[in-house]
Amino acid sequence: MAEASxxxxxxxxxxxxxxxxxxxxxxxxxxFAYRDFTSDPDQILADYEFxxxxxxxxxxxxxxxxxxVAELLDVLKITxxxxxxxxxxxxDTGHIIQVQGPRDRRQRELYPTAKGRTLALxxxxxxxxxxxxALRDAGPGDREAVERxxxxxxxxxxxxxxxxxx
Amino acid sequence: MAEASxxxxxxxxxxxxxxxxxxxxxxxxxxFAYRDFTSDPDQILADYEFxxxxxxxxxxxxxxxxxxVAELLDVLKITxxxxxxxxxxxxDTGHIIQVQGPRDRRQRELYPTAKGRTLALxxxxxxxxxxxxALRDAGPGDREAVERxxxxxxxxxxxxxxxxxx
DNA sequence: AAATTTATGTCAGTCATGTTGACATATTTT
DNA sequence: AAAATATGTCAACATGACTGACATAAATTT
Numbered sequence: 001m002a003e004a005s006x007x008x009x010x011x012x013x014x015x016x017x018x019x020x021x022x023x024x025x026x027x028x029x030x031x032f033a034y035r036d037f038t039s040d041p042d043q044i045l046a047d048y049e050f051x052x053x054x055x056x057x058x059x060x061x062x063x064x065x066x067x068x069v070a071e072l073l074d075v076l077k078i079t080x081x082x083x084x085x086x087x088x089x090x091x092d093t094g095h096i097i098q099v100q101g102p103r104d105r106r107q108r109e110l111y112p113t114a115k116g117r118t119l120a121l122x123x124x125x126x127x128x129x130x131x132x133x134a135l136r137d138a139g140p141g142d143r144e145a146v147e148r149x150x151x152x153x154x155x156x157x158x159x160x161x162x163x164x165x166x
Numbered sequence: 167m168a169e170a171s172x173x174x175x176x177x178x179x180x181x182x183x184x185x186x187x188x189x190x191x192x193x194x195x196x197x198f199a200y201r202d203f204t205s206d207p208d209q210i211l212a213d214y215e216f217x218x219x220x221x222x223x224x225x226x227x228x229x230x231x232x233x234x235v236a237e238l239l240d241v242l243k244i245t246x247x248x249x250x251x252x253x254x255x256x257x258d259t260g261h262i263i264q265v266q267g268p269r270d271r272r273q274r275e276l277y278p279t280a281k282g283r284t285l286a287l288x289x290x291x292x293x294x295x296x297x298x299x300a301l302r303d304a305g306p307g308d309r310e311a312v313e314r315x316x317x318x319x320x321x322x323x324x325x326x327x328x329x330x331x332x
Numbered sequence: 333a334a335a336t337t338t339a340t341g342t343c344a345g346t347c348a349t350g351t352t353g354a355c356a357t358a359t360t361t362t
Numbered sequence: 363a364a365a366a367t368a369t370g371t372c373a374a375c376a377t378g379a380c381t382g383a384c385a386t387a388a389a390t391t392t
Contacts, residue, residue, distance in 0.1 A: 009260050009280070011263050015230060022294040023294040023297045024290070026297050027290060035243075036319060036324070037319055039321075051349070063190065065178060065180065078350070080369075081353095082349065086349080097177050106368045111177030112177070112178050124188045124193060127189075135315065138311065139307075142311040142314070147191065217377060218378085235340060236338090236340085244380090246340075252378080270338090271388060272340065273340080341386080343385100344381105345380100347379080352374085353373090354371100357371105358367100358369085358370105362366085
């Protein structure tokens with residue numbers, strides 16, 4: 001009887017801890033670290049009335065100029081309808097321009113403009129500074145350990161994509 | 167003249183690289199790693215028609231049983247209106263229960279039920295497994311390097327909050 | 333005892349970013 | 363000529379955040 005009623009379910013008063021076989025320390029550190037890592041560019045983006053979606057697109061167009069819409073969708077793992085609205089805003093504001101593909105004229109190659117390059121750098125700078133400061137007191141090999149860890153956290157099938165970046 | 171027109175802005179064809187003074191390697195690794203890290207619980211949550219918001223609430227209620235609504239808001243850094251809907255669903259589905267504060271009867275202490283404890287563990291398990299596998303081939307001290315790095319990525323004023331977890 | 337502050341809940345509206353499904357167009361490949 | 367591909371666009375919807383306003387109960391201050 002009692003266990004069928006939500007109202008009578010008993011509160012558990014003991015905390016989950018690492019003793020339960022779960023690596024809560026890194027789970028939580030990862031959550032807080034990523035939240036603050038993304039808060040830096042968020043502040044700048046607000047001035048442009050842009051969001052994180054704009055940031056991601058602008059970032060990869062700057063890192064891989066000339067990539068096509070399909071390639072960008074593959075990197076971001078979102079649908080083209082999601083991309084469309086945000087990409088259109090970046091094009092309308094002159095941060096990104098589309099160039100018809102030279103071989104295949106159906107394709108649209110995406111390039112940053114000078115304005116888009118400047119914004120991409122402005123957004124990346126505080127993130128890079130945060131990383132630099134986080135590694136300032138790191139010992140030799142620590143940076144490599146962090147890189148190996150982060151890469152190993154990525155799904156194996158996606159790792160080649162990362163290696164393709166400049 | 168020409169520079170005033172969006173249509174005539176010139177495409178930049180060179181890629182942004184580490185030479186531009188930005189740590190793109192870790193910026194991108196962090197992005198991809200976090201995306202895949204969160205994809206594990208997302209799959210499980212979909213079965214319950216829950217989202218990441220439910221996960222975060224359930225996680226911290228399990229890690230800090232008896233915390234009040236105000237304390238939870240402070241950890242998550244969201245508004246009470248954002249919390250309300252999602253918390254209500256977790257209460258209605260019997261994952262979390264509220265207990266009137268013993269000292270201050272205005273407060274509502276939040277506790278997981280057995281059902282909520284089980285789900286929290288089910289969600290944490292694949293994340294912990296991913297971390298374990300990412301660290302499997304790590305050298306001695308690598309884990310500590312990763313922990314130090316992640317903690318240093320968090321805003322300094324929030325680090326005490328992390329130290330308070332069990 | 334009355335006034336104020338605090339903790340929580342709730343209503344209403346808005347926004348950003350994602351989703352699915354359907355369909356149009358131009359271009360390339362078969 | 364037909365089929366496949368790359369892109370764009372329309373419509374409807376879901377999630378999870380936001381702001382602002384207001385209500386209630388309880389604790390604290392005056």
